[in-house]
Amino acid sequence: MRQGHNKDIEIPMFDLYTISKATNNFSVNNKLGEGGFGHVYKGLFEEGQEIAVKRLSRNSFQGLDEFKSEVICIAKHQHRNLVKLLGCCIEGEEKMLIYEYMPNRSLDLILFDPMQSAVLDWPKRFHIINGIAQGLMYLHQDSRLRIIHRDLKASNILLDSDMNPKISDFGLARCFGGNETGANTSRVVGTYGYMSPEYAIDGHFSVKSDVYSFGVLVLEIVSGKRNRGFSHRDHHHNLLGHAWRLYKEGRSLELVNAHLDVSGYLSEVLRSIHVGLLCVQQCPQDRPSMSVAVSMLANEGLLPQARHPGFFTERDAESSSSTTTANSKNQMTISLVEAR
Structure with missing residues (x-):
């Protein structure tokens, strides 16, 4: 899995290929839910780690700058009762947040x-x-x-x-x-x-x-x-x-x-x-x-x-x-x- 680090947002970066592969190309069978942000998919990295991917919809109100600001804020705040952000993916028009997967959902x-x-x-x-x-x-x-x-x-x-x-x-x-x-x-x-x-x-x-x-x-x-x-x-x-x-x-x-x-x-x-x-x-x-x-x-x-x-x-x-x-x-x- 290729993983980079962007100084601007100070969080692990995942490439689109890795996330697409983990979610079976964002298969409808992997879809967990949706909201104003976009769709959420379940994914599985090659090493066996389960993830949840929030994929920003193209018509979302959130632009790239706001997206980055949100990522920075979440990345700096880790607590046992906050969902853990593992990284993000920003590639072309794609903007995604990668979280730990919660087996019992919401x-x-x-x-x-x-x-x-x-x-x-x-x-x-x-x-x-x-x-x-x-x-x-x-x-x-x-x-x-x-x-x-x-x-x-x-x-x-x-x-x-x-x-x-x-x-x-x-x-x-x-x-x-x-x-x-x-x-x-x-x-x-x-x-x-x-x-x-x-x-x-x-x-x-x-x-x-x-x-x-x-x-x-x-x-x-x-x-x-x-x-x-x-x-x-x-x-x-x-x-x-x-x-x-x-x-x-x-x-x-x-x-x-x-x-x-x-x-x-x-x-x-x-x-x-x-x-x-x-x-x-x-x-x-x-x-x-x-x-x-x-x-x-x-x-x-x-x-x-x-x-x-x-x-x-x-x-x-x-x-x-x-x-x-x-x-x-x-x-x-x-x-x-x-x-x-």
Whole structure:
């Protein structure tokens, strides 16, 4: 396998022939999925290493400069709960990212499937929640650059052979140096249902926007239900509204997936729901930082009362303003800044 090194992007470079051969010439049988970025293919190097190849589509919003900036940002941030970037391929009009392959694919494919979700017992779900929290804490405060992901959701959490979660897809992420923790944008990109109110409405995103998305994920993992599209016979709220209603009535355990046995883990389950609700509070200043959220999940101390969550109850307004991930992706990519 020929492998080079480009000083401009400081990451291993793979030639097109190698990647084409590994993916059986990008065979439809090797296709794992697709999104706004393009198609994702499974590949196998000659020495036996499995890979996942994200191939930038020709009509993607991402240009070469933005692509390189994204690669640099990802390459400099490695953590056990972030998907590992192995290298990239830039040849002619082809632009590809080569990642480690995750055998259990994405969390949403298991979590929201009535049959497959049975493999996710409570210890596995709690392990996934904690892993996502650790990865997000690293991005926000422990990495060389502060990264706001902006599109944290179940389909962007990949699972390895041991069900360890890995945050993936940094196509919409933004990097910051110094003490910056947020910014404003006139182009809101991401996925409705996971987007914080201040970002969806005013275009303001910050580390607390990611915290909100994490809170949504926690409640989805506990319940096995999607926030968007959730329905209940007694009200018209989404999943967050339902969780908030149960919390206020002291019935939080009713949020738990009906087929999930949590009899030996009641305090962990209740704590997870409580932390999830603290993370989705309407006011960004009320939400905990990810380091505080990690501590809350790990310790048995008293938690503050959760306040009203930020969520939309007007179904029609939400659906009419929603944008699919495929259409919203890659309208804005990582900005390259100096390390802090």
